Amino acid sequence: MTRSRVFRSLALVSGLLLLAACGPSKSTQALFKARNAIQVAEVADAAKKRPYELTLAKEYYVKAKEEAGYSKFELSEKLAKQALEFAKVAAGETSPVATPIPDDESK
Numbered sequence: 001m002t003r004s005r006v007f008r009s010l011a012l013v014s015g016l017l018l019l020a021a022c023g024p025s026k027s028t029q030a031l032f033k034a035r036n037a038i039q040v041a042e043v044a045d046a047a048k049k050r051p052y053e054l055t056l057a058k059e060y061y062v063k064a065k066e067e068a069g070y071s072k073f074e075l076s077e078k079l080a081k082q083a084l085e086f087a088k089v090a091a092g093e094t095s096p097v098a099t100p101i102p103d104d105e106s107k
Helices: 005-018 022-043 051-069 074-092
Strands: none
Touching: 022 051, 022 074, 051 074
């Protein structure tokens, strides 16, 4: 093999490795943000003011960590982002957003 082919092969393998590392880093970052938001909510006395939202935030965070442990990083990131949103509501930073009810397709 020529030198240029070797370097191209190495560049390709390096690129693939970097792409493979994106999932865990996004998930970890989302988990970190969610954990910090939960701590902020706890300091803001969310356990008394908004216990439902705080509990949801904690449970979504726990599930996000569990899914990351099974290497399901995309799902873990989604769950961590949901935990972050509930923690923000619990802390009083944002107001709750109603989840739309899906259309009943049986009509």
